[in-house]
Amino acid sequence: METKTSNYSYTSINHTDDNETTSRRYLAQVFIWMFIAMGVSAAVAFTFYLNLNLMALIISPTGFTPLGYVAVFAPLVFSLVINFGFNKISYPVMVVIFLTYAATIGITFSIFGLIYTGASIFAMFVSSALLFAAMAVGGYKTSMDLTKFGSIMYMMFVGAFIASFVNFFLGSAQFDYIVSYVWVAAMIGLTAYYMQMLKRIGAGLEFGNEESKKLVIIGAFILYTTFINLFMSMLRLFGRRR
Numbered sequence: 001m002e003t004k005t006s007n008y009s010y011t012s013i014n015h016t017d018d019n020e021t022t023s024r025r026y027l028a029q030v031f032i033w034m035f036i037a038m039g040v041s042a043a044v045a046f047t048f049y050l051n052l053n054l055m056a057l058i059i060s061p062t063g064f065t066p067l068g069y070v071a072v073f074a075p076l077v078f079s080l081v082i083n084f085g086f087n088k089i090s091y092p093v094m095v096v097i098f099l100t101y102a103a104t105i106g107i108t109f110s111i112f113g114l115i116y117t118g119a120s121i122f123a124m125f126v127s128s129a130l131l132f133a134a135m136a137v138g139g140y141k142t143s144m145d146l147t148k149f150g151s152i153m154y155m156m157f158v159g160a161f162i163a164s165f166v167n168f169f170l171g172s173a174q175f176d177y178i179v180s181y182v183w184v185a186a187m188i189g190l191t192a193y194y195m196q197m198l199k200r201i202g203a204g205l206e207f208g209n210e211e212s213k214k215l216v217i218i219g220a221f222i223l224y225t226t227f228i229n230l231f232m233s234m235l236r237l238f239g240r241r242r
Contacts, residue, residue, distance in 0.1 A: 019209025026202025150193030
């Protein structure tokens with residue numbers, strides 16, 4: 001199931017006039033951590049997929065094992081900790097939580113290899129990456145304030161998240177198909193909104209303290225989560241099953 005993304009307001013940041021250099025420096029660090037997380041997820045996914053003993057720990061002929069359910073729902077727990085523990089968690093602990101979160105996402109990804117063809121997974125990953133990149137650039141470049149638009153997209157996301165959570169237990173393929181379209185629309189819109197939000201955060205950020213380092217991890221978490229939700233929704237809609 002998809003993972004809860006963030007609607008963190010970052011009220012502790014004093015915004016200044018946009019500083020292109022500072023924003024780019026901040027976003028560069030954010031994307032570095034996002035790519036590190038994707039690398040961790042990919043490594044864990046391949047490790048589990050290629051090892052039948054590891055796969056047997058999370059899935060059985062009758063469905064998920066107890067550990068499998070833990071792996072599926074663990075990302076939600078980690079995302080809640082990151083979202084609500086910003087002021088209480090130290091930077092090193094936040095890094096560990098973020099990378100552990102990425103590892104649990106990788107375990108979920110390993111299951112996709114049993115459901116969808118390798119070519120289909122690759123095609124949907126590339127398609128999702130292109131969509132994500134286009135909306136990220138659009139969100140960064142636009143001069144339009146996306147705050148209200150982002151609020152609407154976030155409400156769509158919350159509705160889809162609740163519907164997906166319920167349908168995880170109901171198992172309705174038709175309902176899942178409909179919700180996936182809502183997921184895709186919400187993630188595409190949120191990508192642009194989050195990029196604009198992170199650009200503004202970067203413009204008013206003072207580097208070198210622990211809070212700025214944690215904000216880099218938060219930014220990476222937001223974009224990484226948005227991308228994987230987009231990818232998983234695209235895969236469910238257009239992926240070719242084995």
